[in-house]
Amino acid sequence: AAVKHFPIKQGVIVKREVGRVHAVEGVSLAVRRGETLGLVGETGCGKSTLARCVTRLHQLTSGQILFEGQDITGLSRSQVRPYRRRMQMIFQDPYGSLNPRRRVGSIIGDPFAIHGEGERDERKPKVQELMELVGLNPEHYNRFPAEFSGGQRQRIGVARALALKPSLIVADEPVSALDVSIQAQIINLLDDLQQEFGLTYLFISHDLSVVRHVSDRIAVMYLGQVVELADSEELHGRPRHPYTNALLSAASVADPDQAAARQRIVLTGDVPSPVAPPSGCRFHPRCPKAQQICVEQVPALKARSGDPDTHLTACHFPVEPGEDLTRVTATIP
Numbered sequence: 645a646a647v648k649h650f651p652i653k654q655g656v657i658v659k660r661e662v663g664r665v666h667a668v669e670g671v672s673l674a675v676r677r678g679e680t681l682g683l684v685g686e687t688g689c690g691k692s693t694l695a696r697c698v699t700r701l702h703q704l705t706s707g708q709i710l711f712e713g714q715d716i717t718g719l720s721r722s723q724v725r726p727y728r729r730r731m732q733m734i735f736q737d738p739y740g741s742l743n744p745r746r747r748v749g750s751i752i753g754d755p756f757a758i759h760g761e762g763e764r765d766e767r768k769p770k771v772q773e774l775m776e777l778v779g780l781n782p783e784h785y786n787r788f789p790a791e792f793s794g795g796q797r798q799r800i801g802v803a804r805a806l807a808l809k810p811s812l813i814v815a816d817e818p819v820s821a822l823d824v825s826i827q828a829q830i831i832n833l834l835d836d837l838q839q840e841f842g843l844t845y846l847f848i849s850h851d852l853s854v855v856r857h858v859s860d861r862i863a864v865m866y867l868g869q870v871v872e873l874a875d876s877e878e879l880h881g882r883p884r885h886p887y888t889n890a891l892l893s894a895a896s897v898a899d900p901d902q903a904a905a906r907q908r909i910v911l912t913g914d915v916p917s918p919v920a921p922p923s924g925c926r927f928h929p930r931c932p933k934a935q936q937i938c939v940e941q942v943p944a945l946k947a948r949s950g951d952p953d954t955h956l957t958a959c960h961f962p963v964e965p966g967e968d969l970t971r972v973t974a975t976i977p
C-alpha cells in the first residue's frame with residue numbers, strides 16, 4: 645500500500661501503565677484519523693487485549709483511553725455508550741461471531757436495536773442498504789448464516805460494524821480465517837469503505853504480509869509491548885528491531901518475491917509467559933543480538949540514530965541495514 649499522509653488530528657490514544665495483567669503494558673498508541681494502523685505480533689502478545697481495551701470491551705486496570713479528545717477510561721456503561729457506537733469491532737471468526745439461528749437481516753440490524761434506532765420495519769431498508777454496500781445481495785435478508793460462504797459471512801460482520809456509521813473500526817484478525825483469494829476481496833472492501841466514509845482502522849493481525857498491504861503505519865508488539873512503530877514502507881524497508889526482522893524473514897518464506905532478499909532468521913525458544921515476562925528487554929531470551937545490558941535495562945521506544953522521528957524502536961542495538969542476523973550470536977554470559 646502506498647504511504648498516505650493524513651493530517652494529525654485527535655485520534656484514539658491508549659496509555660497503559662503497569663497493570664496486574666501483563667498482556668498489555670505500558671502501551672501508548674495514537675491512531676490518527678483516517679489512517680490504518682496495523683498491529684502485528686504473535687498469538688498471545690496482547691493485540692486482542694489492547695483492541696478490547698480500546699473499545700472498552702475490557703476495562704483497563706490502569707492507564708487512559710482518549711477517544712476523539714475525550715477521556716473515556718472511567719466512564720460507566722451508559723456513559724460510554726455514545727462513544728461505543730462510534731467504535732465498532734470486526735472479529736476474526738465470521739462463523740463463531742454470528743448466531744446460526746438468527747436471520748442475517750436481523751443480525752446486521754442488531755446495532756440499531758441495541759442503540760434504539762428506529763422500529764423493526766424501518767430498519768429493513770437500512771439493513772438492505774448496508775448489505776448492498778458490502779457486496780451482499782439485499783434479497784438474502786431472510787437467510788441464515790449457514791447459507792453464506794466464509795467471505796460473505798465476514799461481509800455480514802462488516803455490514804453490522806458499519807450500521808451506526810462509526811469513525812473507528814477495530815478489526816481483530818478479520819481475514820485470518822479466510823482463504824487467501826477471499827482475504828484480498830475483504831481487504832479491498834475494507835479499503836473501499838475507508839475511502840468512502842473516512843474510516844479509521846486499527847487492523848490487528850499475526851500476519852505481517854497482510855498488515856503491510858493495508859496499513860499506513862505498523863506497530864509491532866511483543867509480549868504486551870510495542871517494540872517498533874513506523875510507516876509501513878519504512879518498517880519494511882528498514883526494520884530495526886530484531887523481532888521485526890525475524891517476523892519479516894518468516895513472512896518472506898511465503899512470499900517468493902522477498903525470499904531472495906531476506907534470509908530466514910530462526911527464533912529459538914518459546915514465547916515466554918506474559919505473567920512473568922523476562923527482565924530488561926522482554927525479547928532477550930530469543931534475541932540473536934542480546935547482550936548483558938538487554939537483560940538489565942528496558943529499552944525505550946524512541947527514534948534511533950539515523951531514523952526519521954516517526955520511526956520508533958525499543959532496542960539497545962537496533963539492526964543496521966544489511967546486517968546479517970543469521971550470523972549474530974548472542975553474548976549473554
Ligand code: SF4
Pocket residue numbers: 885886887925926927928929931932933934935938943958959960961962
Ligand atoms: Fe535484542 Fe537487546 Fe534489542 Fe532486546 S534490546 S531486541 S535483546 S538487542
Ligand code: MG
Pocket residue numbers: 680835838858859
Ligand atoms: Mg487503507
